[in-house]
Amino acid sequence: MKRPKGKGRIWKRGEPGFDAAVLGTSFNARDKGHRPQMLVEANNAADVQMALATARENDWKVSIVSGGHSWAQNHLREGGMLLSMARINQIEIDAEARTARVGPGCWGLDLDRALKKHKLFFPIAHAPDVALGGFLLQGGFGWGSRELGLATQSVIGMDLVLADGRQIHASESENADIFWAARGSGPGFFAVVLCYHLKLHPRHKHTALKMQIFKRKHLDALYRWADEIGPEVPRSVEFQMVITPKAGGIFGPGIEVVAPVLANSRKEAKEALRFLDESPIRHLASFTTPLIPISTSLMSIGANITHFPPDVRWCADNIWTEAPIDDLLPGLNNIADTMPPAPSHSLWLNWQPPKERPDMAFGLESKHYLAVYGEWKNAEDDHKYEGWATECMEQMQQHALGIQLADENLGNRPARFTQDSKLQRLDALRSKYDPDGLFHHWMGRHDKASENSSTPAPDTSLSHA
Numbered sequence: 001m002k003r004p005k006g007k008g009r010i011w012k013r014g015e016p017g018f019d020a021a022v023l024g025t026s027f028n029a030r031d032k033g034h035r036p037q038m039l040v041e042a043n044n045a046a047d048v049q050m051a052l053a054t055a056r057e058n059d060w061k062v063s064i065v066s067g068g069h070s071w072a073q074n075h076l077r078e079g080g081m082l083l084s085m086a087r088i089n090q091i092e093i094d095a096e097a098r099t100a101r102v103g104p105g106c107w108g109l110d111l112d113r114a115l116k117k118h119k120l121f122f123p124i125a126h127a128p129d130v131a132l133g134g135f136l137l138q139g140g141f142g143w144g145s146r147e148l149g150l151a152t153q154s155v156i157g158m159d160l161v162l163a164d165g166r167q168i169h170a171s172e173s174e175n176a177d178i179f180w181a182a183r184g185s186g187p188g189f190f191a192v193v194l195c196y197h198l199k200l201h202p203r204h205k206h207t208a209l210k211m212q213i214f215k216r217k218h219l220d221a222l223y224r225w226a227d228e229i230g231p232e233v234p235r236s237v238e239f240q241m242v243i244t245p246k247a248g249g250i251f252g253p254g255i256e257v258v259a260p261v262l263a264n265s266r267k268e269a270k271e272a273l274r275f276l277d278e279s280p281i282r283h284l285a286s287f288t289t290p291l292i293p294i295s296t297s298l299m300s301i302g303a304n305i306t307h308f309p310p311d312v313r314w315c316a317d318n319i320w321t322e323a324p325i326d327d328l329l330p331g332l333n334n335i336a337d338t339m340p341p342a343p344s345h346s347l348w349l350n351w352q353p354p355k356e357r358p359d360m361a362f363g364l365e366s367k368h369y370l371a372v373y374g375e376w377k378n379a380e381d382d383h384k385y386e387g388w389a390t391e392c393m394e395q396m397q398q399h400a401l402g403i404q405l406a407d408e409n410l411g412n413r414p415a416r417f418t419q420d421s422k423l424q425r426l427d428a429l430r431s432k433y434d435p436d437g438l439f440h441h442w443m444g445r446h447d448k449a450s451e452n453s454s455t456p457a458p459d460t461s462l463s464h465a
């Protein structure tokens with residue numbers, strides 16, 4: 001993504017530069033032809049209030065974008081208003097209090113770099129340009145999240161503009177119901193976040209990475225071992241396996257075992273990764289890297305270079321699963337065999353969640369996270385690849401507990417992303433705070449309000465995986 005340049009302005013549909021300005025808000029280069037009537041690039045709270053008033057006057061629905069990393073391009077809808085928060089990206093750090101106030105347009109990389117100077121840390125996303133705007137609303141699986149919790153658990157408050165234009169603060173003690181909803185409703189949130197108030201963490205003294213590369217033929221052996229060892233992997237390690245048509249170093253189909261570790265000394269990092277050195281299948285690896293000291297910022301930049309290049313077209317989908325590995329292997333082999341060209345890939349994350357989380361709208365996770373990301377360059381190939389991620393996950397749906405909103409594909413495959421009781425509470429809060437349906441629902445959610453009725457119709461299609 002490119003950082004927004006200059007002061008934000010208003011763009012009207014059809015004027016020169018409008019298409020480029022709208023499409024430039026999206027990381028995914030797909031263009032399904034959806035255009036708003038107006039794009040408002042907000043510079044401050046007053047712009048947001050003015051934009052919402054204009055939308056209300058014109059009976060327009062509003063979609064919101066910050067960093068534009070929604071794989072599904074949730075903000076690109078036909079008609080209405082697109083409100084860009086990308087320019088509201090300030091970072092104010094109170095190092096002594098270990099807190100920060102950060103705009104929704106702020107990139108993870110920028111926050112990480114600013115905090116490094118103070119030896120402080122926040123669990124930002126794994127790609128540098130993912131903004132806090134959408135990341136924190138959907139949960140936030142960041143660096144160190146297995147240990148520190150979802151990034152949204154480190155949000156202590158937020159400044160918001162509601163559908164009626166009121167600016168409010170929400171926290172555990174103030175507008176607590178909105179605070180509850182904001183931490184997990186992701187792209188279905190019903191207000192505009194102006195600023196996040198964050199709790200910061202001490203920075204780890206030693207961050208490192210170790211990788212093992214396996215050829216495609218070892219997939220079954222590798223996933224069986226990963227399933228078995230998973231619960232024993234220390235929480236400081238993010239143990240991931242990436243199926244790719246072009247694995248690092250072997251330049252052919254394979255699986256990259258990637259193990260970043262956030263520790264306080266090299267000795268501690270080595271100890272945490274002992275499970276890789278002692279793995280019974282390590283002799284099958286084409287090679288194993290030494291333990292490489294590397295900062296979280298550099299790991300994020302590396303991830304973009306190898307797996308998340310810009311200006312390409314994407315499809316993505318995911319499942320949470322606890323199914324026995326033998327039930328999952330046919331689906332995993334299908335993913336490997338049908339994957340579009342590199343850098344398309346599939347992520348297996350050894351998540352192993354804690355027993356409890358604070359009460360918030362986020363409410364679904366499990367032992368393993370499996371996501372697929374298909375990538376291609378040309379519009380002519382849309383028909384060839386656009387359904388790939390959906391088809392892979394449909395095939396494994398029977399083994400799924402639900403999905404994570406970070407990589408949602410709700411427009412193509414409605415699925416459960418939180419507990420049913422939490423979804424009902426979210427619906428009730430939406431009706432209370434956005435009774436006229438100013439803000440868009442999750443994609444794929446049929447909503448009478450989008451047909452300009454005043455009451456959003458209850459729809460349970462998202463509550464079934």
Ligand SMILES: Cc1cc2nc3c(=O)[nH]c(=O)nc-3n(C[C@H](O)[C@H](O)[C@H](O)COP(=O)(O)OP(=O)(O)OC[C@H]3O[C@@H](n4cnc5c(N)ncnc54)[C@H](O)[C@@H]3O)c2cc1C
Nearest residue numbers: 066067068069070074126127131133134135141187193406
């Ligand atoms: C390359 C890449 C890497 C990723 N890595 C990770 C990762 O490591 N961990 C992880 O958890 N997720 C990850 N994601 C998923 C990402 O966190 C989500 O897509 C998130 O929503 C992106 O936030 P954004 O502000 O950049 O995106 P946007 O597309 O701008 O936002 C997504 C949605 O959030 C809502 N929204 C955004 N800003 C606001 C606001 N200010 N007020 C109200 N609603 C708002 C809107 O509904 C919007 O459509 C990744 C995505 C990509 C493309």
